[in-house]
Amino acid sequence: MPNFRLLVEYDGTDFEGWQIQPGPARTVQGALAAALEHITGVSVTVTGAGRTDAGVHAEGQVANARIATRLAPVDLQRALNAVLPRDVAVREVAWVPDAFDARRHARSKRYVYRLWTGASRSPLRERRSLWVRSSLDLEAMREAGRALVGTHDFTSFRGAGSAVCGSVRTLLRLEIRGQLGGEVLLDFEGTGFLRHMVRNLVGTLLEVGRGRRAPAAMPALLAALDRSQAGPTAPARGLTLIHVHCDFPLESGGLEPERVDGGEPLG
């Protein structure tokens, strides 16, 4: 039964997160499994690299599924995108070796959190950004960010209800970019993230940006190993999973030379 790698984009607003739940919850994993079952006639298990929370978006979620189909990747992609609801689509499908597992082979993930710092709320940015009324000291946020990059026990930024499986993670990179017009992007890359970790980091960095917390206090906050000392959890809607790097042969392609989403589409 061929193993397929899926590159998945979704607008998380109307999903109750990635993971299938008991009951009628609308989830991305559930939508993909239902579409694959509709196409193949058999039940399919979809494994995702990361379990995004309700309201979190993805440009580049990675999943894999072993699917009893003779469809080539490009045809499976077309069939999927015809059947999937409008707020989820598959950007790329590729054959991968049977041993490939999106969750086990995910080596790093990149998340971007979007802020809108205009003078009034912005309906056109409403689904993708958090509106921050106060002006932000981006330099102070960057200084705080530098103390967070590296390998740390991130217990202070760990959401309640996490499964117990260690709390040491490596934050590889944290860039804070102010865009022309009032958008601010917080760009995180790490080997793995605890539950709500990115949103808790954002909530804490926002306190720094507003001058309510000193950048120099970050090492002590990490050392405290105490969630109650960090800032609040920023809302889900500002967060997007941009990219998952999988450490497996042929990371971004497949076993076939065919690339579904390659090249420059413009003439």
Next chain:
Amino acid sequence: MPNFRLLVEYDGTDFEGWQIQPGPARTVQGALAAALEHITGVSVTVTGAGRTDAGVHAEGQVANARIATRLAPVDLQRALNAVLPRDVAVREVAWVPDAFDARRHARSKRYVYRLWTGASRSPLRERRSLWVRSSLDLEAMREAGRALVGTHDFTSFRGAGSAVCGSVRTLLRLEIRGQLGGEVLLDFEGTGFLRHMVRNLVGTLLEVGRGRRAPAAMPALLAALDRSQAGPTAPARGLTLIHVHCDFPLESGGLEPERVDGGEPLG
């Protein structure tokens, strides 16, 4: 009764256009009037510079309303944004002279139509863009566009059901920009637009981009004065009203030095 100028942003997806309609239709003008009535306790007439269609968005719609309130513009703005639904907001409020009328004093409007030319549909662009599967010849589209700029009788691009009030308009500018990653923006500026004119121009330019219509055929198409010879009406969701230029003293400000939405919000 002071006259206020409103700069309005909305996500048009869930509105049945700008203009109040009989019956329960959800309209932007209706939402603004209801919010103003809620705040002031009296019925208010809101005049918009342009009547955007159902599904069309705005970053910079301009409206005015004579409102029986002693609230200063900045306070009226805060009250409005607290009461308005999430998909509409007022970016700026200013006092304007009593004679100011958003519709009569609108001298030019800028619309942008967004295309997404990636290999598969994009859920995160779904509300704002039209997905175009085929690759587009942007140079051919630009050549066609150059023939459309200027003062012409645009009857060939006029939607059915227009009120009879002349069909000569001046298209001041038409820029077609391919963005990195596969987005294409069609940027129109004109002194006025007939009903569906921008969307009919886009539908026709898409035929040119796909090689189904020659750029050199544009002058004859304009001269035909025949809607049936032009391309189809492109869907509303790709269209955004970006800016309205009003020719009146103190165009972008008000009578007071106070600017509600000015300056650089970043620290």
